[in-house]
Amino acid sequence: MAEEQKEAKPKKRMTATQAAASIGPLVKEFITGTLRARAEGKQKLAYTFIVCHHEEILRAMDVVPVWTENFAGICGAKRDAERFLQRAESLGLSRSLCTYALCGIGFDQWREELGQMPPDSPWGGQARPDVMISTGQILCDPRSKWYQASQQFMPDVPIYNMDLPYPMFQRDQDHRDVWGYYHKYIVKQLRGLVSFLEGQTGKKMDYDRLRELTDLSDRTWNLIDETYELRGAVPCPMGTGDAMNTMVPLCFMMATQTAYDFFVNLKKELEEKVARREGEVQQEKYRLMWGGGLPAWYALNDFNYFNSKGASFPVETTYRMVAPLTKMDIPDTQDPIEHLAWRWLGYWTFWYDKAKKRPGSEPDVERLINWIEEYKIDGIVMHEAFSCRTWHVGLIWQLHQLAKIYKPIPVFVAGKGGTKEKVYRELPSLILESDIIDITSYSEVDTRNKIDAFIETLESNRISKAS
Amino acid sequence: MTAYFAGIDVGSTMTKAVILNDGVVASVIGSTGPEQRRLANKVMEEALKRAALPFAAITYVVATGYGRINVPFADAQFTEITCHARGIASLFPEAKTIIDVGGQDIKAIRIDGAGKITDFVMNDKCAAGSGRFIEVIADTLGIPLNTVGDLSLQSKNPAKISNICTIWAQQEVAASLAQGIPIPDLLAGVHRSLTERISTMVNRLRVEEAIVVTGGGAKNKGLLKALSEQLGHEILVPEEPLITGALGAALLGKEMAQRAKLKDAPLKTKERILEEIEIF
Numbered sequence: 038m039a040e041e042q043k044e045a046k047p048k049k050r051m052t053a054t055q056a057a058a059s060i061g062p063l064v065k066e067f068i069t070g071t072l073r074a075r076a077e078g079k080q081k082l083a084y085t086f087i088v089c090h091h092e093e094i095l096r097a098m099d100v101v102p103v104w105t106e107n108f109a110g111i112c113g114a115k116r117d118a119e120r121f122l123q124r125a126e127s128l129g130l131s132r133s134l135c136t137y138a139l140c141g142i143g144f145d146q147w148r149e150e151l152g153q154m155p156p157d158s159p160w161g162g163q164a165r166p167d168v169m170i171s172t173g174q175i176l177c178d179p180r181s182k183w184y185q186a187s188q189q190f191m192p193d194v195p196i197y198n199m200d201l202p203y204p205m206f207q208r209d210q211d212h213r214d215v216w217g218y219y220h221k222y223i224v225k226q227l228r229g230l231v232s233f234l235e236g237q238t239g240k241k242m243d244y245d246r247l248r249e250l251t252d253l254s255d256r257t258w259n260l261i262d263e264t265y266e267l268r269g270a271v272p273c274p275m276g277t278g279d280a281m282n283t284m285v286p287l288c289f290m291m292a293t294q295t296a297y298d299f300f301v302n303l304k305k306e307l308e309e310k311v312a313r314r315e316g317e318v319q320q321e322k323y324r325l326m327w328g329g330g331l332p333a334w335y336a337l338n339d340f341n342y343f344n345s346k347g348a349s350f351p352v353e354t355t356y357r358m359v360a361p362l363t364k365m366d367i368p369d370t371q372d373p374i375e376h377l378a379w380r381w382l383g384y385w386t387f388w389y390d391k392a393k394k395r396p397g398s399e400p401d402v403e404r405l406i407n408w409i410e411e412y413k414i415d416g417i418v419m420h421e422a423f424s425c426r427t428w429h430v431g432l433i434w435q436l437h438q439l440a441k442i443y444k445p446i447p448v449f450v451a452g453k454g455g456t457k458e459k460v461y462r463e464l465p466s467l468i469l470e471s472d473i474i475d476i477t478s479y480s481e482v483d484t485r486n487k488i489d490a491f492i493e494t495l496e497s498n499r500i501s502k503a504s
Numbered sequence: 505m506t507a508y509f510a511g512i513d514v515g516s517t518m519t520k521a522v523i524l525n526d527g528v529v530a531s532v533i534g535s536t537g538p539e540q541r542r543l544a545n546k547v548m549e550e551a552l553k554r555a556a557l558p559f560a561a562i563t564y565v566v567a568t569g570y571g572r573i574n575v576p577f578a579d580a581q582f583t584e585i586t587c588h589a590r591g592i593a594s595l596f597p598e599a600k601t602i603i604d605v606g607g608q609d610i611k612a613i614r615i616d617g618a619g620k621i622t623d624f625v626m627n628d629k630c631a632a633g634s635g636r637f638i639e640v641i642a643d644t645l646g647i648p649l650n651t652v653g654d655l656s657l658q659s660k661n662p663a664k665i666s667n668i669c670t671i672w673a674q675q676e677v678a679a680s681l682a683q684g685i686p687i688p689d690l691l692a693g694v695h696r697s698l699t700e701r702i703s704t705m706v707n708r709l710r711v712e713e714a715i716v717v718t719g720g721g722a723k724n725k726g727l728l729k730a731l732s733e734q735l736g737h738e739i740l741v742p743e744e745p746l747i748t749g750a751l752g753a754a755l756l757g758k759e760m761a762q763r764a765k766l767k768d769a770p771l772k773t774k775e776r777i778l779e780e781i782e783i784f
Contacts, residue, residue, distance in 0.1 A: 440710070450617055463623075486570070486626075490621075493582060497586070497621065
């Protein structure tokens with residue numbers, strides 16, 4: 038039976054920072070915190086998704102968020118997702134759907150069938166919610182459909198489906214011409230969430246508290262940006278492997294003092310490491326960007342493998358879900374709901390103006406180019422997770438576009454007549470292929486063979502780079 | 505004194521060795537089997553015999569391919585991506601895209617005018633599109649593998665093979681055969697299905713001419729025709745498409761030795777002993 042098929046425990050990944058090493062207990066605490074809250078029954082629990090700019094509302098209403106993507110990721114990282122995926126498959130859901138959703142649906146079905154947590158559930162399991170707040174994100178329909186599927190096993194749990202669009206990039210149009218309409222719509226969606234939660238909790242929203250929490254989040258956003266910019270140092274003091282840990286406070290703990298304090302400490306730690314010239318890799322030879330795609334949570338050790346070859350990752354586009362508010366061109370407002378909506382629009386349109394200035398560029402490509410320069414990047418690594426369209430559609434196109442419009446590596450080649458000619462070579466890239474949590478899609482041997490070939494390409498560039 | 509360099513490519517299906525000085529002196533191709541270390545030893549012995557050289561005459565040995573770490577006498581290892589690129593750049597200086605149709609996987613590599621890799625993709629998840637796909641189909645049809653290409657060229661009406669999974673395609677071919685579809689049409693259909701898979705992967709690289717195909721797949725004329733039609737480009741094939749990885753490995757060894765000499769640095773080499781090693 039599927040429930041017996043637990044996979045071998047993964048080796049622990051080495052972290053470069055104390056902060057990243059401290060994440061495990063932090064996650065465990067907020068998972069067990071949701072279980073405690075469930076047992077005490079004083080607060081309402083809400084299944085919900087990350088990157089929706091609604092944490093402040095949940096926390097101001099004393100609603101405990103249960104981050105379902107996080108729990109699925111934990112199952113993947115602990116290599117214990119397969120039995121839940123198989124459960125979902127036995128319900129008739131295809132393995133090619135979002136495996137976060139499949140894992141969550143399989144888990145929910147099992148928990149509801151048993152009337153208790155499935156045996157040996159990772160970190161005690163995922164608490165049963167009182168409400169579910171789904172939030173489609175333009176392309177990510179599982180964020181709407183997942184909870185509808187789970188509602189089959191929990192018909193008593195209501196869903197609030199929130200829609201958060203943003204204007205698409207159009208080279209010949211200023212997004213500010215239309216974002217007022219988007220803003221009105223998003224404000225309506227967020228106010229709808231407040232009324233829904235007021236109805237469910239029987240409490241009225243405390244807008245002063247909401248304003249305080251929004252301010253706390255804003256300060257955390259700016260602090261994260263300042264902290265992550267320190268990773269631009271040579272050698273890089275903290276890589277993407279660690280950032281896949283520090284995404285926890287960034288994505289799951291916003292609007293809490295704990296998250297703010299975490300980044301205060303991380304910033305201090307990085308400043309000290311930079312002062313000591315202490316890197317993620319001491320003999321740093323190559324600086325890479327994780328240019329897109331969610332990680333294979335069960336294979337985070339691959340970052341250590343890159344490190345063992347002298348490669349560090351000063352920056353990643355994945356989970357860098359903040360932009361400095363100081364550089365964001367959004368209107369001021371005293372209404373915290375209106376501010377959340379503006380911040381949402383400001384974040385998603387952050388690279389639009391810059392992208393318009395470069396022929397052939399697009400916001401995602403522009404971000405790559407800016408960070409290639411800012412973080413002195415030698416190569417780009419992406420991960421195509423077969424089950425996730427939202428974050429993975431367009432990655433190859435981005436690389437193609439980047440190669441077309443941006444060739445940063447100067448090398449000498451033999452020109453006509455035998456003379457040396459300086460030409461510019463495109464940045465090497467590597468696309469890894471597997472999944473976020475479905476380990477059956479992953480082969481360590483093949484992945485590392487690809488990494489070896491990529492490192493050889495980087496080395497070849499390093500040797501032939503014109504001084 | 506003439507310096508000799510050896511490259512050995514331990515692939516998933518075949519093991520290949522090349523010995524060169526200014527040009528190729530000897531090359532050997534043997535099947536890999538599970539005991540890679542022992543076979544690497546035998547292939548190397550055979551290559552030395554053909555070159556009429558003692559092992560001590562080899563200045564540097566580079567191993568490549570999936571089994572590269574199982575070559576105990578190799579002085580250095582490089583991935584097959586780097587070695588194929590180097591080997592092809594030496595044979596076809598105009599090459600921009602390399603497609604290696606191997607026994608268990610396919611690789612596509614883009615190289616620049618200087619023969620340096622700018623990008624690559626590999627299909628290592630599924631046998632669909634690899635040489636193994638054709639082996640399975642040839643076995644199902646009961647025909648020798650080396651006749652598949654020529655037979656497929658006799659087709660007037662290629663069959664539609666819709667399954668891309670090797671196992672399901674095998675069943676589909678068997679069912680089509682039972683319906684009386686001629687073998688040449690089935691093989692042409694199989695090649696079409698295979699090249700659709702290959703070109704989907706290769707197109708991720710922004711294919712540029714000249715395109716060179718290597719590996720066992722390059723010996724199949726039917727596959728080459730279908731691939732050329734699918735990509736809409738002419739295809740070049742080396743005289744012996746199986747040895748380009750080993751050739752590249754030997755050339756990389758030669759370059760390493762030359763660089764060491766220029767810098768007056770010592771060249772670290774293994775002891776020149778070819779012994780059978782028990783690994784199982």
